[in-house]
Amino acid sequence: MALLAFLLASLVVGSVAEISNKIGINYGREANNLPSPYQSIELMKSMKAGRVKLYDANPEILKLLSGTKIDVSVMVPNDEIVHIASSQAAAEQWVHNNVMAYYPDTRIRFILVGNEVLSYNTSRLWHNLVPAMKNIKKCLTSLNVKNIKVGTPLAMDMLQSTFPPSSGTFRSDISDSVMKPLLKFLNSTKSFFFLDVYPYFPWSANPMNISLDFALFNGKENITDPGNGLVYTNLLDQMIDSVVFAIEKLGFRHIRLAIAETGWPTAGDIDQVGANIQNAATYNRNLIKKITAKPSLGTPARPGIIIPTFIFSLYEENQKTGPETERHWGLLHSNGTPIYDIDLTGTRPISDYKPLPEAQNNVPYKGKVWCTVAPGANLMNLPSALSYACGQDNQTCSALAPGKECYEPLSAFWHASYAFSSYWAKYRSQGATCFFNGLARQTTTDPSRGHCNFPSVTL
Ligand SMILES: *[C@@H]1O[C@H](CO)[C@@H](O)[C@H](O)[C@H]1NC(C)=O
Ligand SMILES: *[C@@H]1O[C@H](CO)[C@@H](O)[C@H](O)[C@H]1NC(C)=O
Ligand SMILES: *[C@@H]1O[C@H](CO)[C@@H](O)[C@H](O)[C@H]1NC(C)=O
Ligand SMILES: *[C@@H]1O[C@H](CO)[C@@H](O)[C@H](O)[C@H]1NC(C)=O
Ligand SMILES: *[C@@H]1O[C@H](CO)[C@@H](O)[C@H](O)[C@H]1NC(C)=O
Numbered sequence: 143m144a145l146l147a148f149l150l151a152s153l154v155v156g157s158v159a160e161i162s163n164k165i166g167i168n169y170g171r172e173a174n175n176l177p178s179p180y181q182s183i184e185l186m187k188s189m190k191a192g193r194v195k196l197y198d199a200n201p202e203i204l205k206l207l208s209g210t211k212i213d214v215s216v217m218v219p220n221d222e223i224v225h226i227a228s229s230q231a232a233a234e235q236w237v238h239n240n241v242m243a244y245y246p247d248t249r250i251r252f253i254l255v256g257n258e259v260l261s262y263n264t265s266r267l268w269h270n271l272v273p274a275m276k277n278i279k280k281c282l283t284s285l286n287v288k289n290i291k292v293g294t295p296l297a298m299d300m301l302q303s304t305f306p307p308s309s310g311t312f313r314s315d316i317s318d319s320v321m322k323p324l325l326k327f328l329n330s331t332k333s334f335f336f337l338d339v340y341p342y343f344p345w346s347a348n349p350m351n352i353s354l355d356f357a358l359f360n361g362k363e364n365i366t367d368p369g370n371g372l373v374y375t376n377l378l379d380q381m382i383d384s385v386v387f388a389i390e391k392l393g394f395r396h397i398r399l400a401i402a403e404t405g406w407p408t409a410g411d412i413d414q415v416g417a418n419i420q421n422a423a424t425y426n427r428n429l430i431k432k433i434t435a436k437p438s439l440g441t442p443a444r445p446g447i448i449i450p451t452f453i454f455s456l457y458e459e460n461q462k463t464g465p466e467t468e469r470h471w472g473l474l475h476s477n478g479t480p481i482y483d484i485d486l487t488g489t490r491p492i493s494d495y496k497p498l499p500e501a502q503n504n505v506p507y508k509g510k511v512w513c514t515v516a517p518g519a520n521l522m523n524l525p526s527a528l529s530y531a532c533g534q535d536n537q538t539c540s541a542l543a544p545g546k547e548c549y550e551p552l553s554a555f556w557h558a559s560y561a562f563s564s565y566w567a568k569y570r571s572q573g574a575t576c577f578f579n580g581l582a583r584q585t586t587t588d589p590s591r592g593h594c595n596f597p598s599v600t601l
Contacts, residue, residue: 227273337400
């Protein structure tokens with residue numbers, strides 16, 4: 143009898159483990175200066191990460207994770223989706239090489255097919271997404287593997303309406319053709335709807351109208367959804383529930399949610415408000431408290447549910463492109479030391495942490511900003527960046543022509559600085575960034591000299 147009770151108890155524990163609330167980490171590796179996979183896994187173990195999410199199925203990493211207690215999520219790259227959708231044999235090969243070669247010693251629990259596929263304007267990929275997921279699932283079924291779920295992480299741009307949450311609706315270009323079949327698949331396989339959800343983005347786009355405390359779970363206020371009366375105390379819940387309501391509008395009420403990515407940047411450019419260590423630490427610490435709370439908190443629309451969550455990201459990643467924040471989502475510096483203390487188990491009281499550096503940029507910068515050559519930039523790389531900046535049209539660099547007001551001094555540093563400023567001022571509204579592979583950075587110091595006026599961006 144005692145033995146039976148013990149066996150039943152372990153069975154229960156076993157099935158709960160599948161949807162436990164332990165915190166995972168995204169192990170992004172778009173960098174050229176990171177610790178080895180061995181060191182990285184040792185770091186994740188010492189941080190007590192419960193899960194790790196890979197953006198591929200790297201053989202060395204999967205081998206090293208063997209025998210650890212870390213649950214693993216592997217990813218089918220976007221460029222393999224069409225092939226896997228079109229051929230069951232290709233799906234079998236992929237599962238054989240990237241999953242079964244390591245499973246079960248490596249605790250692979252999720253296979254994510256593609257990354258934010260619906261954020262790219264490639265309808266061919268969209269229409270192959272669910273067929274690829276089905277083919278992968280078919281392989282697992284035929285191998286009698288029951289504890290690996292197949293999903294796909296999607297970004298919030300899958301919605302055409304997010305606020306208030308009850309108005310949540312999928313984009314019309316994907317709603318019938320992609321979301322319905324996807325939801326049907328996730329529902330029938332009891333898988334998760336994986337969400338990349340960053341309160342940082344709506345808050346930083348509108349910091350005057352959304353309170354920072356609401357985004358950081360410092361809940362002093364709450365917002366009632368006029369559509370259904372649900373009361374929200376933080377932005378993350380609002381964003382998750384807008385997806386929940388979009389899913390419900392298509393007729394699905396019981397699909398579980400997982401957060402494939404969330405986090406807050408530790409640093410950013412002058413035009414990026416609120417990217418700092420204090421906010422990042424506050425967001426991630428409060429997030430962990432919320433997700434690991436017992437009993438589970440869930441969200442206003444789904445009270446009590448467990449939401450498996452992966453924080454983005456393990457490291458700062460110096461080879462990501464785009465605005466400066468893109469390279470600063472790490473819990474750890476690229477040398478493996480922590481940027482701030484964090485307890486992934488959620489047991490350490492928030493009041494136990496040491497004081498954080500004071501936030502300097504929680505209010506949007508107002509004034510002129512220029513884009514010039516970054517200190518320490520490799521001057522050898524300036525000519526190609528300069529010709530890119532000047533090559534967009536024949537006006538951007540006209541002041542640099544011989545005899546014109548910015549021609550002198552005739553140095554690569556000066557000419558590139560002018561070109562970066564001129565290009566950025568002209569094209570920022572269309573999404574251009576002041577980066578140029580790390581050669582450029584924003585400055586509030588006017589570089590203009592003599593008759594040469596550098597174009598600027600006014601924030
Ligand atoms: C997506 O691509 C199609 C055809 O390539 C184009 O007509 C459409 O405008 C694009 N949509 C967006 C949102 O870029
Ligand atoms: C902030 O909210 C006000 C009124 O609610 C609105 O008029 C304004 O456009 C909003 N600002 C932004 C940047 O969305
Ligand atoms: C929401 O705010 C109101 C007024 O500030 C307060 O009375 C109420 O208790 C709060 N509700 C929740 C659920 O936090
Ligand atoms: C979701 O799956 C359950 C069984 O797993 C089924 O009863 C239900 O009808 C499905 N929902 C939809 C909308 O297909
Ligand atoms: C600049 O480009 C426009 C259109 O591309 C062209 O019509 C014009 O002649 C060019 N001007 C010069 C000075 O090259």
